[in-house]
Structure formats: C-alpha cells, structure tokens
Amino acid sequence: MRIHFIAIGGSAMHNLALALHDSGNDITGSDDVIFEPSRGRLARAGLLPETMGWNPDRIHEDLDVVILGMHAKADNPELARARELGLKIYSYPEFLFEHSREKTRVVIAGSHGKTTITSMILHVMNYWDKPADYMVGAQLEGFDRMVHLTEENEFIILEGDEYLSSALDPRPKFHAYKPNIALLSGIAWDHINVFPTFENYSDQFRIFLESIVPGGSITYNSEDAEVRRLLDALQAPIRKFPYETPAYEVQQGTTYLDTPEGQLPLQVFGKHNLNNLAGARWICQQLGVDEADFYEAMATFSGAAKRLETLKDTPEHKVFKDFAHSPSKVQATTRAVREQFPGLPFTACLELHTYSSLNSEFLKEYAGSLEAADNALVFYIPESLEIKGLEPIDPEVIRKAFERDDLQVFTQTKALEQALNALGQQGVLLLMSSGNYGGLDLGAI
Template identity: 65%
Template sequence: MRIHFIAIGGSAMHNLALALHDKGEQISGSDDAVFEPSKSRLKAKGLLPENEGWFPEKITADIDAVILGMHAKADNPELLKAQELGLKIYSYPEFIFEHSKNKTRVVIGGSHGKTTITAMILHVMNYHNVPVDFLVGAQLEGFTNMVHLTKENDFMLIEGDEYLSSPTDLRPKFHLYQPNIALISGIAWDHINVFPTFENYVEQFKIFIDKITNGGILIYNEDDAVVKQIVEEAEKPIRKLPYTLPEYFIENGVTYLETLDGPMPIEVFGAHNLSNLAGAKWICQNMGIDEAEFYEAIASFKGASKRLEKIAETKTTVAYKDFAHSPSKVKATTEAVKKQYSNKKLIACLELHTYSSLNAEFLTEYQGALDAADTAVVFYSPDAVAIKKLEEVTKEQIEQAFNREDLIVYTNPEEFKSFLVVQDFKDSVLLLMSSGNYGGLNFDEVQQMIE
C-alpha cells in the first residue's frame, strides 16, 4: 500500500509511519515542524520530509490511504486535496482499528496507568516469546518502536487514550477501537480543555464500555469508586472482572509482592504501580499467560520510560523522573516515593506544564497533592500560560491551590536550576515530576547535582 501521513512528525504518528515502513508499505509524509527524536528516527529510515510545510502536490490519486494527525488543521491544504480526490482518509485510531479488525483487540483505558499497564503486558509477552502487535504511549526498553504491526499476530494490544482522534473527528481515540478485552485503571478528571466538566469526562468511559464487543471482557479497578459505579451500572453483555490492590510490604527499600508461592521482590514500587500490576495480570491471564508465568516475567520489569524512572543514584541519594502532572498522579507518585524511602528526605518538584494544570480554575484540584513531600517545589512558565492563551496564574494562586504554606514556587528556569544545584541531597530522594523539562533542565546533569 502507498500511505501518506499528514503531520508525520508527531510522537504517535512517526512511530506508526516507522511500523508501516518496517511492514513493507510505501510511506510518505509532511509536517510544518519535526523535532527530535522523531526527526532522527524518520531520517534513519528515509522517511523525513525534504522540506517542512504542506504540499498539496504530494497528494495524488494513486495514494491508497491518508493518515491525518491531530497536529494538522481542518483546512490543511493536503487534507483538502485528499478530500477533493476522494481518497480514503483515516484518523490515527481509525487506521489502527482497520489494521486490527480481524485480531483480538486488547485496549487499556483509564486516566492514569495506561502506559505502565501496557508496558507490563508487553514485557510479560516478550519474556515468554508471545508475539503481539501493539501501540503504546512511550518508548519501552527492549522495543525499537512504540507501534508494531504484522499480518500474522493474533493479538493487538492498544494503549487507548481519551484524547481526540483528529481535527475532523472529535471522538476520543479509545471510542474507535471496539475492544474484545478492555481495562479501565481509574478515572480522574483530565483534559479539561476538551472535557469541561467531570460528568462529561466520565461519560467518555461509559461510551468506551459500550464499545466493547458483545461477549467481551472488561477488567476494572474496583478500588476506584467512579470506575466501580459505571462498570456495575453498565448493561453491556460482557464479563466484568474486578481487580484490587494486591498485598505487599516494603523491607530495606525493596517492595515484596505477596504471592501463593511466598513474597516476591519486584523492581517497581508504589500502590499505583502494584494496582497496575494486578490489572496487567488479569489481562495476561486472558491472553493465555497463567499466574505463575506472569510472576516469573514481571519480577524483572523495571518500569516504562518517564514513569518513576531512576535517573541518578549515589550511596545516600536517589533521583527519579516521572511523567506525573495531573493532581491524582502527582499525589500518588509523591506518596509512593515517600513510602518507599520513608527514612529519607523527599524533595518533590512539580512542573505545571499542561493546559489543565495551568488553568486557574483547575488549580484547586491540586490541594494536598504534594503533602507527602518534605520539601515541595512548583515550577511553571508564565510564557507557557501566554502561549496557551490562558488567564495569568500568580504565585499566590498556586500557593493557595496546593494549600501548603512552605511551598516554593519558581517561574524562572535558571532560578529553579540554581535551587537544585545548592541543595544538600545527602539522605534524600529527588523527585522531578513533569511532562516538560522545567524550561530546559538537562536531566543528564542530575547525577552531578546529587553527588
């Protein structure tokens, strides 16, 4: 097939382009800006557009499919040309469904834990040499791409996020996959620029449940009250399998999972990761991996990239980077690290970077999110607020929102970096939570900072 990508440089889009290229399809694409690592990865495969911009002359009648990325606009000249020629145009999730419509689709949904659960399942499948097609939201250790597609594999494992499908299709992505096996890890209001109320956000998960194929399986976190309620109320003819936080204990900085064969040390920690593990186990069991095989494999799982990723360590100090940015994730991650290292000082730094986190009305959702930290720091860029065309957020608003008198707030990247440089990190844990980089912080330098 000849396939053209409009907005090929996106994280998900370029991975799909690479996967289809590896599958043997003929790939072309355009974008008005391509950044690293997409740029180098596309260039290595000969897929990087020669020039940045949109070129309707690239759109010709012999193209079998056009895949439209969210970065493009509805009036994109290449899209308009494709529509004029009557070409088959797919959103990203539409194409994934088209590829997997004859496979067993396993879709992992939820406001948090999606990437980790998907990564756990892939780790287990890879350990036991069970090949599966997949789509995951982060680069995983041991896997070249975030997307892998074949003709022969029976399963398609999909991280199903609730963000919009394309500029011309405003349905959440996970509404389009029609899973045979689904999981919901938890519901905590997010993407407020798209889902303005909590009720509207919850409704998306009700629709997700309704999209499961008749006779399918829904695995759900019954510790989450909202999830439990909507699953129990759902009338869809499916099997409903609940999971809950498993028994565990921490000894000398190591987390042990209680199993039928006795305590088992694991590499990951924190209640949210152990809950994710319980969900992943149910999924794997429904993909043909028994409990003993699951435990054997999961013991060596070190975590997904940017999800409580250890980035530096000395004899007395350790530093973690985490993608946490929504209130529930920040709270869970901070509490998990403090519990794991109860005898160390926790310095927790959060960057408010997303549309939701920089919204003045939404800020109040962060109350208590950093309470478990001994030292709590919040960084945000007034420029990011301006770029997102939001109302100005003041330091006072942030201090009030977190409801913590000793909260340290920085708006200047250099001042924040200087704060880190002068800290005495002995017997401490440094936790850096952000979906950004604190205005240009080089995470590779953190080892030098803590030494």
C-alpha cells in the same frame, strides 16, 4: 500500500509510519515542524520530509490511504486536496481498528496507569515469546518501536487514549477500537480544554465501556469509585473482572509482592504500580499466561520510559524523573516515593506545563497532592500562559491551590536550578513534568 501521513512528526504518528514502513509499505509524510526523537527516527528510515510545511502536490490519486494526525488543522491544504480527490482518510486510531478487524483487540484505558499496564502486558508477552501486535505510548526496553503491526498475530494490544483523534474525527481515540478485551484503571478529570466538566470527561469512559464487543470482557480497578459507578450501571453482555491492589511490603528500599509462591522482589514500586500490576495479571491470564508465569516475567520488569526513571541512585542521594502532571498522578507518584524511602529527606518538584495544570480554575484539583514530600517546589513559565491564551497566575494562588503554605514557586529555570542544587547531594528528589523545566540540565542536579 501507498500511505501518506499528514502530521507525521507526532509521537504516535511517526511510530505508526515506521511500523508500516517496516512492513513493506510505501510511506510518505509531511509536517510543519518535527522535534527529536521523531526527527532522527524518521531520518534514519528515510521518511523525514525533505522540507517542512504543507504541500498539496504531495497528495495524488495513486495514494491508497491518507492518515491524518491530531496536529493537522481542519483547513490543512493537504487534507483539502485529499478530500477533493476522494481519497480514503483515516485518523490513526481508525487505521489501527481497520488493521485489527480480524484480531482480538485488547484495549487498556484509564486516566492514569494505562501506559504502565500496557507496558507490563507487553513485557510479559515478550518474556514468554508470545507475539502480538501493539501500540503503546512509551519506549519499552527490548522493543524497537512503540507500534508493531503484522498480518499474522492473533492479538493486538492498544493503549486507549481518551484525547481526540483528528480534525475530521473528534472522537476520543479509544472510542474507535471496539475492544474484545478491555481494562479500565481509573478516572480522574483531565484534558479540561476538551472536556470542560468532570461529568463530560467521565461520560467518554461510559461510551468506551459500551463499545466493548458483546461477549467480551472488562477488567477494572474496583478501588476507583467512579469506575465502580460506571460498571454498576453497565448492562452490556460482557464479563466483568474486578481487581484491587495486592498485598506487598517495602523492605530497605525494595518492594516485595506477596504471591502464592512467596514474596517476589520487584524493580518497580508504589501502590499505584502494584495496582497496575494486578490489572495486567488479569489481562495476561486472558491472553493465555498463567499466574506463575506472569510473576516470573514481572520480576524483570523495570518500568516504562518516563515513568519513575532513575537519574541518580546512591545510598544517600536518589533522583527520579516522572511524567506525572495530572493531580491524581502527582499524588500517587509522590506517595510512592515517600513509602519507598521513608528514612530519607524528600523533595518533590512539579512543573505546571499542560493546559489543564496552568488553568487557574483547575489548579484546586492539586490540593494535597504534594503533602507526602518534606519540601515541595512548583515551577512554571509565565510565557506558557500567554501561548495557551490563559490568564496570568499569581504564585500565591498556586500555594493556596496546593494547600501548602511552605510551597516554593519558581518561574525562572536558573532560580529553580539554584534551589535544587542548594539541597545538596543527599535525600530523595522527585522531578515531575511532561515538559523540561525550561531546559533545566537534569544531569547537573
């Protein structure tokens, strides 16, 4: 097919473009700005637009499909031309559904853990050489792409993001997939610029559950009260499989999972990751992987990219970088590190970077999220508030929101770097952000 991507530079969009290119399709694309690593990957495949910007001349009647990214606005000139010509226009979740109509769709959803659970499932399937199509939100060890599509594979495993699809398709992405097999890991309010109340946010998961194909299944975290509430009210003709955190213990910096065959040492740690593992096990069993084979594969799982990545690891000094930024993720990750290294001084450093985290009304959701750390630091760039159209935030407001009087608040990268270096080469440092701390050189910490 001849397929044109409007806003090809996005994380999911460029991976989908590469996957379709690998399958022999004729791919073109456009964007107004493309950053690394998308830029380099597209360039190596010969798919990087020759010039940045939107050009209606790129849209012509010979195109079979146009795929519209969330970055493109409703008045995009290429989109206007595609509509004028009556071309078939999909958001990328719509396209993935069309591709997988005849497949068994496995969708992993939840406010937290969905990338890790999807990664665990794919790792196990790959370990046992069980082929599947997939779309996941992080780069995985042993996988060239974050998206893989074929005609022949029976299963497609999709990370079910609740953010909106495109300017023409304002539904959350996971509403498009209509899963045969689904998982719901937990619900904690996020994306407040789109879902202004928790009730509105939670309702998107209700709609997701109701979209499961009749006769399908939902595997769900029974430890999450809001998930249980939705499942108790769900009357759909589907099977329900609850899961909970399995028994485990931590010995000298290693987490051991209790299994029928004895204790299994893991490369990942934290109660939230053990909970994720329990959900992944249920899904893998539905995909034909028995319990013993699942555990054998999981012993070699080292985690998804940007999730508790190890930057330094010596007996006295350990540095981790994690993508955590929402309150529930920050609290879970901080507690996990504290539990794993109880005898070492522990500093947690969070960057407020997203629309939600920089909203003064939402900040109170972070109350107690850094309590497990001996030292707590928060960094934000005041200019980011202006860019996002938000009111300035006083550092004292942040301290009160986190309910921690000794919280150190930084607004300049250099001052943050000096504070981190003053800690010395000892103890555990956890860096949490979906940004880059204003260009902080993490290698120098």
